[in-house]
Amino acid sequence: MTAVEFLNTLIPTTLEKKFPLEFQVKQLRKGEILTNYGEVEKRIYFIKKGIIELTILAGSEEKIIDFFFPNSFVCSYTSFINQQKSDVQVRTIVDCEVEYLNRFEVQAAYDQSMTMNKIGRLLTEQMYIMKSDREKDFLTKSAETRYLELIEKKGELVKLVPVNRIARYLGIHPESLSRIRKSIS
Amino acid sequence: MTAVEFLNTLIPTTLEKKFPLEFQVKQLRKGEILTNYGEVEKRIYFIKKGIIELTILAGSEEKIIDFFFPNSFVCSYTSFINQQKSDVQVRTIVDCEVEYLNRFEVQAAYDQSMTMNKIGRLLTEQMYIMKSDREKDFLTKSAETRYLELIEKKGELVKLVPVNRIARYLGIHPESLSRIRKSIS
Numbered sequence: 001m002t003a004v005e006f007l008n009t010l011i012p013t014t015l016e017k018k019f020p021l022e023f024q025v026k027q028l029r030k031g032e033i034l035t036n037y038g039e040v041e042k043r044i045y046f047i048k049k050g051i052i053e054l055t056i057l058a059g060s061e062e063k064i065i066d067f068f069f070p071n072s073f074v075c076s077y078t079s080f081i082n083q084q085k086s087d088v089q090v091r092t093i094v095d096c097e098v099e100y101l102n103r104f105e106v107q108a109a110y111d112q113s114m115t116m117n118k119i120g121r122l123l124t125e126q127m128y129i130m131k132s133d134r135e136k137d138f139l140t141k142s143a144e145t146r147y148l149e150l151i152e153k154k155g156e157l158v159k160l161v162p163v164n165r166i167a168r169y170l171g172i173h174p175e176s177l178s179r180i181r182k183s184i185s
Numbered sequence: 186m187t188a189v190e191f192l193n194t195l196i197p198t199t200l201e202k203k204f205p206l207e208f209q210v211k212q213l214r215k216g217e218i219l220t221n222y223g224e225v226e227k228r229i230y231f232i233k234k235g236i237i238e239l240t241i242l243a244g245s246e247e248k249i250i251d252f253f254f255p256n257s258f259v260c261s262y263t264s265f266i267n268q269q270k271s272d273v274q275v276r277t278i279v280d281c282e283v284e285y286l287n288r289f290e291v292q293a294a295y296d297q298s299m300t301m302n303k304i305g306r307l308l309t310e311q312m313y314i315m316k317s318d319r320e321k322d323f324l325t326k327s328a329e330t331r332y333l334e335l336i337e338k339k340g341e342l343v344k345l346v347p348v349n350r351i352a353r354y355l356g357i358h359p360e361s362l363s364r365i366r367k368s369i370s
Contacts, residue, residue, distance in 0.1 A: 056321055056324055056325060057325070058324060058325035058326075059325075063324045063325065065320065065321075065324065077313065077317070078313070078314050078317050078318075081310045081313070081314060082314065087321065088321075110303065110306070113299075114298075114299035114302055117299055117302035117303045117305075117306050118295065118302045120302075120306045121295070121302050121305045121306035121309055124306055124309040124310055124313055125266045125309055127313055128262065128263070128266070128309055128312055128313045128316060129263050129266060129267065131313060131316040131317055131320060132262070132263050132316055133263075134320065135250065135316060135319065135320060136241055136250075136272065136273075138323065139241055139243060139248045139250065140241060140242070140243035140244075140248065141243075
């Protein structure tokens with residue numbers, strides 16, 4: 001799915017499906033940093049292929065905020081919104097193909113286009129729901145349940161994520177994840 | 186501050202400051218449930234006075250997602266967006282004065298008005314940042330740091346929240362919170 005096809009799924013009326021901006025395509029290598037700690041976010045990416053992770057530093061320890069899979073938008077979105085320095089890092093964990101828009105184009109379109117404001121609102125609503133769901137999962141579900149849901153939702157793709165990074169994402173020790181994986185299989 | 190005054194702070198250009206909808210005012214008693222578990226969210230509230238909490242059930246235990254103070258919008262926003270049953274409860278913890286809009290009015294305005302879509306986008310961006318900040322706080326800060334930041338930001342208002350609810354919000358035992366409070370004073 002392309003970024004425009006994805007955005008069209010958000011918009012209920014066909015009249016507004018003409019997207020006012022053009023995405024650029026980019027190939028990325030595994031381990032490439034799209035946005036570093038302290039950098040201001042200048043782009044928003046749509047993942048066509050691959051997996052991208054969002055991390056944050058807690059002292060010297062790196063914590064994983066989330067993984068992003070194909071057909072989703074990703075960037076340091078807080079920094080993209082307020083143009084403050086990013087406290088998160090955006091990094092590919094396998095080779096990726098992405099489409100992206102530059103922030104200045106998006107902002108210019110927000111000044112003029114109702115469609116663009118509607119799309120921006122609908123996309124931000126989806127990103128809000130994702131954040132909200134993850135918060136609720138943390139408050140109400142065990143690491144085992146969250147792991148099972150991750151492999152149920154993302155299937156084969158999860159196998160491409162190094163086990164120690166999945167453990168870090170779940171907030172548990174790699175040995176605890178091994179135990180969970182054994183008890184499942 | 187009124188809801189419209191607050192929304193005007195989000196919009197940079199004076200031209201767009203004519204808000205297309207009219208808020209209704211309501212007085213609420215302490216302990217009033219605005220949105221119950223399983224209900225579909227029909228309104229969005231702006232807090233003029235008072236404090237409102239958002240809770241979620243983890244089995245039989247109620248967890249506190251967040252407190253909302255004056256000059257902020259609150260509702261079961263995920264349910265407001267997707268009109269699915271709410272898995273959170275919205276409840277006053279002191280007497281409150283709120284302004285609110287009905288969802289059907291907001292949706293009708295989204296169909297027609299660029300200003301309304303822009304405001305909706307900007308407000309959702311702010312709500313996204315709040316959610317994102319809270320997630321980062323959880324991943325990187327101790328309960329003590331989060332408590333200190335809460336009283337620094339909200340000052341006198343925090344004293345109106347029952348201590349056991351603050352402890353629940355921080356995810357610690359009430360006794361641990363007492364220890365933190367003693368070590369501060």
